[in-house]
Amino acid sequence: MSSTRIPVRRLEPRKLPQQARSQTTVEALLEAAAQVFERHGYAAGTTNRIAERAGVSIGSLYQYFPNKDAILVALVHQHLAESMAALQPQLERLCGGAGFDDVLPDIVHAMVALHALAPGLHRVLFEETQLPPGLRAELDDLEDQLVEQAAVAVADDPRWRPIDPRLSARVVISVIEGLTHRLVLRPPSGVTSEAIAREIIELVRAYIWTRHDTGD
Amino acid sequence: MSSTRIPVRRLEPRKLPQQARSQTTVEALLEAAAQVFERHGYAAGTTNRIAERAGVSIGSLYQYFPNKDAILVALVHQHLAESMAALQPQLERLCGGAGFDDVLPDIVHAMVALHALAPGLHRVLFEETQLPPGLRAELDDLEDQLVEQAAVAVADDPRWRPIDPRLSARVVISVIEGLTHRLVLRPPSGVTSEAIAREIIELVRAYIWTRHDTGD
Amino acid sequence: MSSTRIPVRRLEPRKLPQQARSQTTVEALLEAAAQVFERHGYAAGTTNRIAERAGVSIGSLYQYFPNKDAILVALVHQHLAESMAALQPQLERLCGGAGFDDVLPDIVHAMVALHALAPGLHRVLFEETQLPPGLRAELDDLEDQLVEQAAVAVADDPRWRPIDPRLSARVVISVIEGLTHRLVLRPPSGVTSEAIAREIIELVRAYIWTRHDTGD
Amino acid sequence: MSSTRIPVRRLEPRKLPQQARSQTTVEALLEAAAQVFERHGYAAGTTNRIAERAGVSIGSLYQYFPNKDAILVALVHQHLAESMAALQPQLERLCGGAGFDDVLPDIVHAMVALHALAPGLHRVLFEETQLPPGLRAELDDLEDQLVEQAAVAVADDPRWRPIDPRLSARVVISVIEGLTHRLVLRPPSGVTSEAIAREIIELVRAYIWTRHDTGD
DNA sequence: GATGAATGAGTATTCATTCAT
């Protein structure tokens, strides 16, 4: 009779690789997981396939990840870190007084570039799977922070005085995120990612312009 | 959607129900499938559960659907039909000469209403699962048609003469679809679906206004 | 991402077989499980082996038992039922006024016969595995009832007036149970099960005789 | 004990620790194993857990024990040694002419004390696992020796002349061992280990008294 | 000698699908 444990599901990596060798293994696993999930989707991306593609035994996979979900979570965290690295500089420019108008293109281009790299994987990461509540909350928090910063930046801009900066900011963020996903992950034929970025920028500009108090 | 192989796989309903009783059974199955997929997701929504909830034996389910994917496909078709039914009148108004400005709100409201009904199901139908290529193409075709119609309507509008009607139309459609999904399926806290619709409308209006040739 | 259910572990049979065919399957499975556990022990008695020996697919096993433990539980219940069936008549004789001295031999013989049938299985059922708390409690309850009945019977016996009937009864039950297990499940060489029964009877008789208030 | 196959399998410690450090390691491993088996049972007591708890790498564990079973065997031997150490003096008293009646209480108390120390471990050692045949035989031999000695002692006792000293001795040993296990490892609520010892002593006394030739 | 990364056969369990009744 198996003992009745309390099944607390861990999602953090199981142990930190200490030797150089294992560091390599973990990286190979994450890389393999990204490819496998991208090609097969999450459900059909089996742990055995991931291990195989990583050139590693299934046992090694489970030495570093307590379960399949943990791999996904690690991938999401990786993406988050990359996103922050790409966005942080722009946000600092914004807070440093640069005009929203100037920063916007860079933000959008960064977002588009970020997603264009491995569109299938992003689909899996953010659409196909139901992320665990903790991670979901983490992402939502992050977005809220972005919204907050954007709201402040937009409110400060002397030329644009939006009536409801918070809502405007939320829509702006959603538009950027939503359209990037929509257009980059499933690009309509005959539309370059360059054109996509351009249109997103125009869209946001137009929206903000409309939503402000012209003071007339 | 599970398989990556390319076996010969039928996705059409196995046989058309001819008697009233069968008709009822099929409807019960689709309704049950919608509920089960909404609650459990596609992968965890087992055919046995669907059959059980439909009050029908698993054997009967397979009498009408050759496999699990076929149920999903039927559900997508159903959704498509409903969408068309909701959108067609507006499109006809558009083609009949009504101003895009007038029709836009109705379109957006229709879209939002369509998705607000069973958000979880829509997530499953359009995000969680990798639709079979044929269906995917079908959906894309449909969207292309919408784009085409919208392009014509926008181009015809005497007050708005967009520089690239086709691209503008595509963006408009994507914005409506993308934001509806993004905002309705995972609504930010404190934002009503009414507000969402309003902002989408504003967004599109602003964009079109910007994108036109003012003739100055 | 798999949905996070609350893992309540069921141990009851999964569904009651409704057709005659499945009744047969369940019986074959239990019989096979008894043999497999007896030969290999619980841990090494795999579900696949059980299914194979039952001449049934592994899927069928899980159609009737939600997990491996449930099979063990069913086996214990089966044994319990058989034990009660064998013991009940004697207990009724006891309560009906028959002398403890007369009934004792029959009880011991019944116990020995019960265990001599599949000793290895009983070892697995009651020694090797840590039974789930509910079942453990059930067994303890049963034993407590036996103790209670024995205590009453012994107390009533005019010839035996034990000082502490409850404790004496407990020891008597434990002796019968403990020695049956010890001697039947791992019989010393050269001792027949007949001799074992005889000695157990003597032991209990001597004990009770000693433990009574001689009234001197 | 897992394997049912009969591979060539070493169960002796792999190498005798020669340096003081190694001696310490082996002791730490056995101590850890005892704790881990007591807490988790044999099957769930993994070698990695044992090594971890011993503060030793898994590699080191296998330096001293060829496999998991060998650890169990070592533990059994350890227990045997302790048992002999506790029992030997009493047996010598017996052979030295002390009355069985006088020695019995000390034997029983020694047995109870021995088992009360780590009941869970004893359950694992002697009930949960199917000991390898060699060890099983070793244990049985030991018991036979005890029986022999007891038989001689009992036969010699001028006051007790049992009809079949060998059988009586066997029953006595079994009673002591069986009831100790039964009552110490799974004590009925409300019964102290002191009371248990007392009742076992009484039981054996009564039995021997009954089983002797009164000479009438 | 010690370490711990790597291994992979083996385990319980699920679920889409078939087919005898």
Place this chain on the structure above:
DNA sequence: GATGAATGAATACTCATTCAT
């Protein structure tokens, strides 16, 4: 037409054991 018992390939995951460093 309907039923539901039966199937078994496939999956996530474990753990005793090895061996390069």
